[in-house]
Amino acid sequence: MLISQVELPVSDAVQAARFYRGVLGLPIRTGGGVVQVEVGP
């Protein structure tokens, strides 16, 4: 069973984007205040 999407709130989307992109190096997309983090090739 693959988990294809997990959606949850964050208090600070900018900080969250910085963590997932800057610390973990994951690709992200942003738009409308939403941060989309891609996990996996």
Add this chain to the structure above:
Amino acid sequence: MLLLHPGPVEPGAYHGAITVPEDRFAEAKAWLHERVPLLERDGLDEFALGAPWNSQSVYFAGPDGILLELIARHDLAAAESSGRFSSTDLLRISEIGLAVPDVAAAVASLQNAFRLPVFGTAAPEFTPLGDPDGLLIVVRQGRPWFPTTTVTPSLGPLAVTVELPSGGKSLTLTANCQVKAA
């Protein structure tokens, strides 16, 4: 995919795990440790589980205290990549925690909706559903997330989509937790 939207964050922490190649755990741990502090318990910062998990894990905290885990599952295929470990070796979302007031009732609802198998043992406080590729970790509200002894699950909103042959179904597990099969 992890979809994060600005909104009120309830007390407690979400939990998610990410699969790394089963033969690259040591490299994954070293790579992670260069970036964030690893969570410890009883002086240990890595944790191995026997069957059926057959895995090694390290844990760390993310935004809003989300309790994250890198997990190498030795029942999965070895790495197709070589060279220095990198974010491209973070393969997929492996686990997501679902906090519920009644684990047995939630598990019954999930099994009825999606025919998910119990992975290992069903227990009143902790029951994993799925397989090594992806697990829903159904836990009792208030039960601390391992390896902490104090960080309890968030009861905030959560929506999870899984890929199953029986797609097209949706289950409202709690007022704040929805599971969909695509």
